[in-house]
Amino acid sequence: MTRVAVEGTMLSWARERAGRTRESLTPKFSRLAEWEHGEVQPTLKQLEAFAKAVHVPIGYLFLREPPEEPVPIPDFRTVADQPLRRATPDLLDTVYLCQQRQEWYRDDARQAGAEPLPFVGSLALGADVIRSAASIRAALGLDLEAQSRLPTWTNALRAFIEKADALGVLVMVSGVVGSNNRRPLDPEEFRGFALADPVAPLVFINGADTKAAQMFTLAHELAHLWLGESALSDARAAEAPTQAVERWCNKVAAEMLVPLSVFSAVHDLEADLRGELDRxxxxxxxxxLVVLRRMHDAGSLTGDAYWRAFNDEVERLQELPGGSGGNFYLTLGARVSKRFARAVVSSTLEGRSSFTEAFRLLGFKKMNTFKELSNGLGVAF
Known part of the structure; x- marks a missing residue:
């Protein structure tokens, strides 16, 4: 039996990088402790299985020390105002996958003669928040009165995404890495990111977050696209980020979804806080939490009273049971963006892309799934 020489420290690093304990992996790799201590070496087959289990490129395991793995886009995430230095494999793989899809779509769109989208980079950091939010709403055709009449947050988010899609934005919503349901994404690590591009602007939304939170994340990441800047964000509505770009995007997102003039007109200052928040x-x-922030912005809830209400609401939300998410978020079109899926299906049916490439880009392996997707998107098979 041929064994391969790897540093035990690299195996420990790969395991810790994936957030796994040795005990959790021992049932599958019974001699893991011996591998890590350098007492015995794994076989190549065992090493390949280990690399797959901890989601690391197998080539990394042959290095003498861990590689640097910076997030490939500006990272504005913070905890207690301190930047997060280390991204999980789930986050990194999600960004890489979206970059690959964006690159394919950009090339396909340019071959079809696509022109740069005028809204990407059309605003500058520090531009007037009210006018900026109004210009984004106008470009999207976002009707807040019509949105208020929709029965659920899921309906409102679907309509919001469809408007961004129609404008040319690839909006991808998923709570897992690719199509791997055993690799859930953690909203506490990130809520979304934007990949700015004049032809293929892309927004990714962490679908494991609540639908109401996803509304704000989408608005926040769209603000990044209007700045023409890629970004990985927390997009926490009720907080004031330390970075100027995140503060501006938060303000624009809040104004886009909840214009302060409209909010002030409908806000009942005499109402019970709990009932008014829900209404x-x-x-x-x-x-x-967005409503609380707008109450703060309107001056009706400030200082210690605001932060007490904010902390109480965070605690209440954490105790609520999670919802099923709805079938919309389980569909392939939502995960990869309907605009992107239509482009891949059309390219494949026209013979410009192979089925193998299509399956790789869309994240499945069966022809029946491809046929069902094409029918659902209204693309003739």
Missing amino acids: LARRFKVST
Whole structure:
């Protein structure tokens, strides 16, 4: 039996990088402790299985020390105002996958004669928040009154995504890495990111987050596209980020979804806070944390009272049971963006792309799935 020489420290690093304990992997790799201590070496087959289990390129395991793995886009995530230095494999693989899809779509669109989209990079950091939010709403055709009449946050988010898609934005919503349901994404690590591009602007939304929170994330990441800047974000509505770009995007997102003039007109200052939070969240189809922030912006809830209400609401939301998410978020079209899926299906049916490439880009392996997707997108097979 041929064994391969790898550093035990690299195996420990790969395991810790994936957030796995030795005990959790021992049932599958019974001699893992011996591998890590350098007492015995794994076989190549065992090493390949280990690399797959901890989601690391097998070539990394032959290095003498861990490689640097910076997030390939500007990272504005923070905890207690301190930047997060290390991204999980789930986050990194999601960014890489979206970059690959964006590159394919950009090339395909340019071959079809696509022109740069005028809204990408059309705003500058520090531009007036109210006018900036209004210009984004106008470009999207976002009707807040119509949105308020939609029955659920899921309906409102679907309509919001469709408007961004129609404008040319690839909006991908998923709570897992690719199509791997055993690799869930953690909203506490990131809520979304934007990949700015004049032809193929892309927004990814962490579908494991609540639907109301996803509304704000989409608005926040769209603001990044209007700045023409890629970014990985927390997109926490109720907080004021330390970075100027995140503060501006948060303000624009809040104004886009909940214009302060409209909010002030419908906000009942005499109402019970709990009831008013829920009423206004339903009215604007945003989270109660966004409503709290707008109360703060309007001057009706400030200082210690705001932060007490904010902390109480965070605690209440954490205790609520999670929802099923709805079938919309389980569909392939939502995960990869309907605009992207239509382009891949059309390219394949026209013979410009192979089925093998299509399956890789879309994240499945069966022809029946391809046929069902093409029918669902209205693309003739």
